[in-house]
Amino acid sequence: MKLSVLDQSVISKNLHAANALQNTIYLAKRTEELGYTRFWVAEHHNSNGIAGTSPAVLISSIASQTNRIRVGSGGVLLPQYSPFKIAEDFKVLEALYPNRIDLGIGRSPGGSTPTRLALTDGMRKSLNEFPRQVMELQNYLANSPLDHDVRAYPSIETQPEIWMLGVSQRGARLAAEKGTAFTYGHFINPISGSIAMKHYRENFQPSGTLANSKANICVFVVCAPTQEEAEEMAMSQDLWLLAVEKGEDTFILSKEEAKRADLSEEDREIVRKNRKRAIIGTPEKVKEELVRLSENYQTDEFMIITNIYDFEEKLQSYTLLAQAVL
Amino acid sequence: MKLSILDQAPVLSGKTAQEALLESMKLAQFGEKLGYTRYWIAEHHDFPGLASSAPEVVLGYIGANTEKIRIGAGAILLPHYKPYKVAETFNVLATLFPNRIDLGIGRAPGGSAEASIALSGNFLENVRNMPNSIKDLLHFLYNNYPSDQMFSKITAHPLPVVPPVPWILGTSEKSAIQAADYGTAYAFGHFMSEKDGMEIVNTYRNAFRKSGGIQKPEAIVTVSVICAETTEQAEELALSWFLSKIKIDKGEKNKGIPTIEEARNYSFTSDEKDRIKEMRKKMIIGNPKEVKEQLVDLQSAYNADEMMIITITNSYESRKKSYQLIAKELG
Numbered sequence: 001m002k003l004s005v006l007d008q009s010v011i012s013k014n015l016h017a018a019n020a021l022q023n024t025i026y027l028a029k030r031t032e033e034l035g036y037t038r039f040w041v042a043e044h045h046n047s048n049g050i051a052g053t054s055p056a057v058l059i060s061s062i063a064s065q066t067n068r069i070r071v072g073s074g075g076v077l078l079p080q081y082s083p084f085k086i087a088e089d090f091k092v093l094e095a096l097y098p099n100r101i102d103l104g105i106g107r108s109p110g111g112s113t114p115t116r117l118a119l120t121d122g123m124r125k126s127l128n129e130f131p132r133q134v135m136e137l138q139n140y141l142a143n144s145p146l147d148h149d150v151r152a153y154p155s156i157e158t159q160p161e162i163w164m165l166g167v168s169q170r171g172a173r174l175a176a177e178k179g180t181a182f183t184y185g186h187f188i189n190p191i192s193g194s195i196a197m198k199h200y201r202e203n204f205q206p207s208g209t210l211a212n213s214k215a216n217i218c219v220f221v222v223c224a225p226t227q228e229e230a231e232e233m234a235m236s237q238d239l240w241l242l243a244v245e246k247g248e249d250t251f252i253l254s255k256e257e258a259k260r261a262d263l264s265e266e267d268r269e270i271v272r273k274n275r276k277r278a279i280i281g282t283p284e285k286v287k288e289e290l291v292r293l294s295e296n297y298q299t300d301e302f303m304i305i306t307n308i309y310d311f312e313e314k315l316q317s318y319t320l321l322a323q324a325v326l
Numbered sequence: 327m328k329l330s331i332l333d334q335a336p337v338l339s340g341k342t343a344q345e346a347l348l349e350s351m352k353l354a355q356f357g358e359k360l361g362y363t364r365y366w367i368a369e370h371h372d373f374p375g376l377a378s379s380a381p382e383v384v385l386g387y388i389g390a391n392t393e394k395i396r397i398g399a400g401a402i403l404l405p406h407y408k409p410y411k412v413a414e415t416f417n418v419l420a421t422l423f424p425n426r427i428d429l430g431i432g433r434a435p436g437g438s439a440e441a442s443i444a445l446s447g448n449f450l451e452n453v454r455n456m457p458n459s460i461k462d463l464l465h466f467l468y469n470n471y472p473s474d475q476m477f478s479k480i481t482a483h484p485l486p487v488v489p490p491v492p493w494i495l496g497t498s499e500k501s502a503i504q505a506a507d508y509g510t511a512y513a514f515g516h517f518m519s520e521k522d523g524m525e526i527v528n529t530y531r532n533a534f535r536k537s538g539g540i541q542k543p544e545a546i547v548t549v550s551v552i553c554a555e556t557t558e559q560a561e562e563l564a565l566s567w568f569l570s571k572i573k574i575d576k577g578e579k580n581k582g583i584p585t586i587e588e589a590r591n592y593s594f595t596s597d598e599k600d601r602i603k604e605m606r607k608k609m610i611i612g613n614p615k616e617v618k619e620q621l622v623d624l625q626s627a628y629n630a631d632e633m634m635i636i637t638i639t640n641s642y643e644s645r646k647k648s649y650q651l652i653a654k655e656l657g
Contacts, residue, residue: 009484017421017484045414051421051484053414060386061422084444085406088371088379095343095377096387114479118410118462140444150440154343154377 001294001325002301004038005031005318006074006187006218009052010240012309013251020051021058023311028062030315032069034322039066040074040104040303045111045119049240049250056089063097072102074183074218074303075165079107080119083133087140087152090160101160103141104183105134107171112247134178138162142208159209172196179207181214184297187305190276193217197297216301217293220278222308223286223317223324233317234280235259236309238271245270254309283324290325327625327656328632330364331357331649332400332548335378336638339582346377347384349642354388356646358395360653363632365392366400366430371437371445375582382415389423398428400513400548400634401495403436405452406445409459413466413482420486427490429467430513431460433501460494460508467492468538492539493546502526506533511540516624517550517608517636527628548634549624551610553617553648553655563639563648564611565589568602570640575601583640614655621656 007027011020028039041058044050052058055073063071076086086103094101107130109116116125140152141159164175164182167189175182182200184193197215204213222237224230235258242263243250253261263271279289290302306317333353337346354365367384370376378384381399388397402412412429420427433456435442435449442449452459465471467489471478494505494512497519505512512530516523527545534543552567554560566589570582584592594602610620625633637648 011484016487018424018487021418021421021484045410046480046483048481048483051418053483054382054411054418056380056383057386057415057418058422060383061390064387064390080408080411082406082445084371084441085380089383091343092347092378092380092383096347096384098344112480114476115410118466118477118480119408150372150438150444151374153372153374153379154337154346155374156343 001290002037003035003322003325004040004216004301004303005036006040006042006303006305007052008042008044008050008305008307009058010250010252010307011049011051012311013253013257017051024052024058025062025065027315027318028066028069028071031318031322032066034319035326036069036318036322037301038070038072038102038303040072040102042074043077046115047244047250049252056093059093059101060096063093063100068100070100070102071097072160072163073104075104075106075163077108078105078133078137079109079125079127079130080116083137084140084150084152087137091141091152091154091156094158094160095154095156098156098158102163103160104163104165105137106165131174134164134174134180138178138207162209166196168192169196169199172200173203176200176203176213177205179205179210181210183303184215184217186217186219186293187277194296197299201298215299216303217297217299218303218305219293221286221304221306221317221321222278222280223283223320224313225282225320227281227285230280230282233308233310233313234278237278237307238274240307241274242267242270252307252309283320286321287324327621328363329653329656330366330546330632330634331362332366332368332634332636333378334368334370334376334636334638335384337375337377337582338640338642339584341582343377347387350378350384351388351391352642353646353649354392354395354397357649358392360650361657362395362649362653364396364398364428364634366398366428366634368400369403369432369436372441373437382419385419385427386422389419389426394426396426396428397423398493399430401430401432403434404431404459404463405433405435405449405456406442409463410466410477410480410482413463416467416490417482417484417486420488420490421484424486425488428493429490430493430495431463432495457504460504464492464508464510464538470538497521499526499529502530503533506530506535506543509535509537509539511544511546513546513548513634514628515548516628517548523547524627527630531629544631545628546632546634547624547628547630548636549610549621550608551617551621551635551637551648551652552639553612553614553651554644555613555651557613557616560611560613562586562589563644564609566640567638568605571605572598572601583638585640614651617652618655621652
């Protein structure tokens, strides 16, 4: 089994964004040593507890401080941008760090209406343009643009790997059609994943850069020496997810503060439901669950996301998992 | 004299884009060691000979490999982008590299018409809208949108302790007046302007209005310099640089800067010689003493706070040497 990391650079309450970004870089160095395959950073806008707004910039800093681990975006929210510019960004990255760059792309609008308008300069962009944008991006990366006599430089020998990020059959279908790798977000939608994955595999069309289907699954994990400790740490993540869904403050609360939180019955129900998006427990239990998911999804690579308060405990979670699985 | 570096990340003959970017990083490190104040990297699109199509990405790499030199974009070509995204990007950089980030803003296309269409659609419309874009960008950077405006509801996270410092870059009076109106610092491109720069920088100083950013006007003048141990060596380096420009004018795709041999053996037509004469006017070429003299003159003529130097030669070694000699002579 292969393990990878998805990191959103979440900010623990009472700490600063600078700590979150430094922790992201440290986590990349540490997980590289532990044998993780990829390290991806996400794109979120206008969320006060998330420091990761601009993946390409952060990738550059991470890759320059690591040696082997693949570094990428999970993902760039393509509908907001010009495919040409994204091709340039990732060609600069690929030139700097050959054969180490993944370009994960997503269709999510990336925030509220004012956020989207700010990102697109007041223009209402249709999300239906996404398939065309993906095709243009592929063409610019491959140096075969269709419409314009224009190339995305710098000119390089290798290409970043494109990963389509999806949480439904629609994402799977597009990834299959365009011949990209596919990441299924179990941590967002734990329900329809195996169908999406099956569809992707069965309909995959080889492309210039990818001959065979290639997929991974992204899942929340909180791993600790005992089940009790893991459950306790996961409460920070529970409340964080709740706050994200409700559009509240998104700083991560400490275990103590999370314990004290006064939840309504409705909130508790959401928390219970959200637990399906995560694996929480001892190394043995997490391993067992991953093996089960692996059979269910027919894939052997997992992207692990862990949004808990204490950075030492987060490192411990990734360490225990690597020791148990790799 | 405060000195800084402007780099266009040239891909020299026989080199790859990767090597060019590695040399950019080394130049920043070298500049830091030599005591240069800032290192800025430019934005160009659809030019095989210039590797920096995404300055913000290169800055993530340069910042991680240097300690204290200020680093920035010279420039981000704002008409191509959304102010909110630019603010987020530079806030990430300013969070990673506290108190070290400059955000130079330009309005040039940085490439062909087709490249502009691919980047941002209606470029001219975006240029027309530039004053609004700058206003939006500054509000996002200073995090001070008036509460009656829609964008007061959103923030360009992460918010750094010290925001990136905005600079408006320009080569004409228009940009000087914008910088003065918005109360930003100003960088004048002497190396690419046809205008009376001293008058323009003077206009900036006189019209400057404080508004949320720096306290008083601050002006950098960017000049193209080639410095070598001897005048002859400097002239030879300059000649190969001129030949590269002439070849680009003729429509030859940039294949790096020709060797000194090739430049020596090339027979320049009289038109080409005139072109060289024109290019020379905007450049400083010579041994350390000659360069110092001209830089000092130019700085005092402009009353500039700082001189930013751009040097492109046919080897990364002679480029570094040029920056080294200048730092030593003026240090």
